[in-house]
Amino acid sequence: MSTFSLAVEAAIAETRRDVAELHGELVRNNLIVWTGGNVSGRVPGADLFVIKPSGVSYDDLAPENMILCDLDGDVIPGTEGSDRSPSSDTAAHAYVYRHMPTVGGVVHTHSTFATAWAARGEEIPCVITAMADEFGGPIPVGPFAIIGDDSIGRGIVETLAGHRSRAVLMQNHGPFTIGVSARDAVKAAVMVEDVARTVHLAREAGPLIPIPQEAIDRLFDRYQNVYGQSEDERR
Numbered sequence: 751m752s753t754f755s756l757a758v759e760a761a762i763a764e765t766r767r768d769v770a771e772l773h774g775e776l777v778r779n780n781l782i783v784w785t786g787g788n789v790s791g792r793v794p795g796a797d798l799f800v801i802k803p804s805g806v807s808y809d810d811l812a813p814e815n816m817i818l819c820d821l822d823g824d825v826i827p828g829t830e831g832s833d834r835s836p837s838s839d840t841a842a843h844a845y846v847y848r849h850m851p852t853v854g855g856v857v858h859t860h861s862t863f864a865t866a867w868a869a870r871g872e873e874i875p876c877v878i879t880a881m882a883d884e885f886g887g888p889i890p891v892g893p894f895a896i897i898g899d900d901s902i903g904r905g906i907v908e909t910l911a912g913h914r915s916r917a918v919l920m921q922n923h924g925p926f927t928i929g930v931s932a933r934d935a936v937k938a939a940v941m942v943e944d945v946a947r948t949v950h951l952a953r954e955a956g957p958l959i960p961i962p963q964e965a966i967d968r969l970f971d972r973y974q975n976v977y978g979q980s981e982d983e984r985r
């Protein structure tokens with residue numbers, strides 16, 4: 751017997767569909783291997799989110815095997831998918847949702863170039879306009895944190911709170927991204943890997959040229975408020 755209103759049930763079903771589909775974007779953009787990485791989405795109008803099951807092949811992910819959790823990261827018993835264990839990073843995603851109320855989606859990958867920067871504990875400097883547009887400056891590094899409790903989530907929040915970047919490189923681990931929706935967080939995961947690769951290759955060939963802060967501010971403002979269409983979700 752459902753304990754949610756019809757409206758919440760509809761929102762849960764839509765979030766399941768979105769999150770299941772968005773895992774395919776991690777594969778299509780070569781951001782993960784095997785069962786690594788994960789995507790979650792907040793359920794609009796409810797203190798709930800949906801996340802993938804742990805260690806399940808991306809080929810087998812579907813709306814009905816996504817896992818519904820409360821904002822403490824506890825699986826809602828008796829709901830679709832609740833017979834399986836949720837992602838290893840469920841506690842981290844839940845921590846972000848509890849402490850960043852405007853975040854609608856969280857993504858984690860081990861994408862190659864971004865994870866290489868994380869292995870060095872080095873932030874990605876803002877030396878290309880694409881970074882100014884999408885991240886509003888450098889992409890910061892979060893602390894080394896062992897999976898399994900709130901430490902990763904706390905590291906994400908403490909690093910990104912008040913920061914323009916929607917991506918954080920968790921030291922020795924890899925990128926976590928946030929967004930106003932799960933799709934927005936997936937876009938940030940795609941873009942952080944793209945800029946990590948570009949800046950890595952640029953630095954291999956010679957010294958990087960910083961972009962003046964005033965230009966970064968103008969580029970970020972334009973991209974957030976002018977680029978695209980007025981109905982875009984980030985507006």
Ligand SMILES: O=C(CO)[C@@H](O)[C@@H](O)COP(=O)(O)O
Nearest residue numbers: 786787788804805837838839
């Ligand atoms: O990063 C790690 C392990 O270090 C995992 O969170 C990630 O690769 C995917 O794990 P899940 O399949 O979501 O449990």
